[in-house]
Amino acid sequence: MVMASVIGLGKAGLPLAATIAESGIKVVGIDVDEEKCRMINQGMNPIPEEKGLDELIKKHGGKNLIATTDYWDAERCNLFIVIVPLFVDSLHNPDFSIMESAFRSVGRVIKEGDVVVLETTVPPLTTETIVRRWLEEESGLKLGQFYLAHSPERIMTGYSLSRLREFPKVIGGVDRKSGEMAYDLYKKFIPNLHLVSNARTAEFIKVIEGCYRDVNIALANELLKIAEEIGVDFYEARKYANHEYCHIHLPSTGVGGHCIPVYPWFLIKEMEKREKFEKARLLRTAREVNDEMIDYWIEKLVLECLKVDKPLSEVKICIRGITFREGVKETYHSRALAIVQRLREKGLNVGAFDEMFSPKELEEMGISPMKPEDADIVFDTFNLKFHTRA
Ligand SMILES: NC(=O)c1ccc[n+]([C@@H]2O[C@H](COP(=O)([O-])OP(=O)(O)OC[C@H]3O[C@@H](n4cnc5c(N)ncnc54)[C@H](O)[C@@H]3O)[C@@H](O)[C@H]2O)c1
Structure with missing residues (x-):
């Protein structure tokens, strides 16, 4: 009988865990966030923006999908799927610390015959090199006694469940047997699945x-x-x-x-x-x-400011839309935020407006909230349009 563990119940991992549970497979979800685990076990969805997830968590949370912070609760699982974040430092080098901790913990609970799959997007060769090493070191097993594959997550927040149902998903093993074993298990819950030559091909895709x-x-x-x-x-x-x-x-x-x-x-x-x-x-x-596009838009903004009949430093500039993509409440590497920051450094009177953030939330991020109707210039960062009150 297949029993799966999904490690990392975030925007990518939780929809996957719920999809597996919906296919009839028992899932032990592991996350370091105790509050998130508590919510899931009570049938409450911690990612409300994900369409259709409320129903699945209500149906399976605490039943077919048990969330826990303890890796030993997954001891009886035979499929382990890791989907924790991989951050990069300011020099663009990946920081594997979270992944290493997750895999070493998995390594301590896997048994002979278990299948481990990495879903986090990683530099090609990661699965066959360091991930394999972490698992072998912790488990005392050798590849061949356990199986290891990569299957990159290809979801888009808000559409994850439909993507898991419809979008082509690839899987590749670090050796042939691993690929075949992982493919057979994934086929039970991913309809549009393709086995590719190896893990590094799946990573590269x-x-x-x-x-x-x-x-x-x-x-x-x-x-x-x-x-x-x-x-x-x-x-x-x-x-x-x-x-x-x-x-x-x-x-x-x-x-x-x-x-x-x-x-x-x-x-x-x-x-x-x-x-x-x-x-x-x-x-x-x-x-x-x-x-460098932010420099281009800042130059245009400053030219717009000159159309306003006020000293430059008094022109009220509102940056409308601060998330990295419209409709997703996430500001990581947001170029709009970088524009706000640069304008502030230039001593200009800049604030921001975003339907997804309350004025209080903006203040907590160190940004002055500004309503578009109070501004002399509004720069709409999604539609790349200026609205200037000359
Ligand atoms: N969100 C997306 O749209 C998306 C799309 C494609 C791929 N991905 C991939 O998924 C990965 C994860 O992204 P996400 O959006 O789900 O992140 P997220 O921040 O929403 O969730 C990550 C989860 O992992 C948990 N976690 C952290 N350390 C852990 C540990 N040691 N053990 C167990 N759980 C741990 C966190 O508490 C959190 O719940 C990304 O790095 C990326 O490669 C995400």
Whole structure:
């Protein structure tokens, strides 16, 4: 009988745990957050923005899905899925400490024949090298006595359950047997599943999806600037340029969030480590182009300020939309926040407005709340529009 453990009950792990429970498999969810575990066991959904999750947690929480902080509660499981966060430092190097702690804890409870799958997005080769080592060191078992695979999470917060049901998901083992064992188990709850050659291919698939998006957003950002320089309406041009084989993305204030601005660095850093700098030149340039977009928008904002009949330092500037993506309450690497910060450093009178944050929450983040109707200039960071009261 299959019994699964999902380690990390966050925005990615909890929808997965609920999906597995819904398929009829018993799940032991492990998380370091005691309050989250308590809520889940009482049938309360800690991620209300996730469509359809309320019903599943109500149905399975505390029954088919038991949440706990104790890894030993998962002792009887034979499938262990790890989906804890991987942060990166200011030099873009991954910080594996959370993952190491989770895997070492898993290593202490696995038995012969168990299958372990990593879902967190990682630099290619991670599963077959350090993850394997952590598990072998803690369990005293060798690969072959347990099985290890990678299956990258491809959800999008808000649509995770439908993605798990419909979106193609890949899985690859660190050896052939691991891939086959993990595929057979995952097939019980993931309908659109594809077994790929190995774990490093599965890792690469997820990372290059992020690279594609980053490079193409950088292209759109660059074309926006060139169009403006030569007097062309970028949006009109894009509308007619795009067709089946041409998909120019939308420009932006840059790229934020935990994924797209992070994943290209996995490959850039790997090429640096191998002293093959030129092999990741485009990825690096795209990162620079996107990160520099805030300078472009700040210059435009300052020019807008000059249209207002007030000394520059008195012009009230409202940055509307501070999350990294519209509709997701997350500000990690938010370019809008970077704009607020830079304008403040320049001594300008800047505040922010975002439907997802109360004025108190903004203040707690060190940002002055400002209503759009009280501002002289509103910069809408999602639609890239200025509204100026001249
Ligand atoms: N959220 C997304 O849209 C998304 C999309 C694709 C991939 N992912 C992947 O999922 C990973 C996790 O992201 P998330 O959005 O679920 O993060 P999250 O912050 O929402 O959740 C992470 C959870 O892990 C728990 N945790 C931390 N350390 C732990 C430990 N040692 N043992 C057990 N639990 C621990 C935290 O308490 C938290 O509940 C990301 O790093 C990324 O690779 C996320």
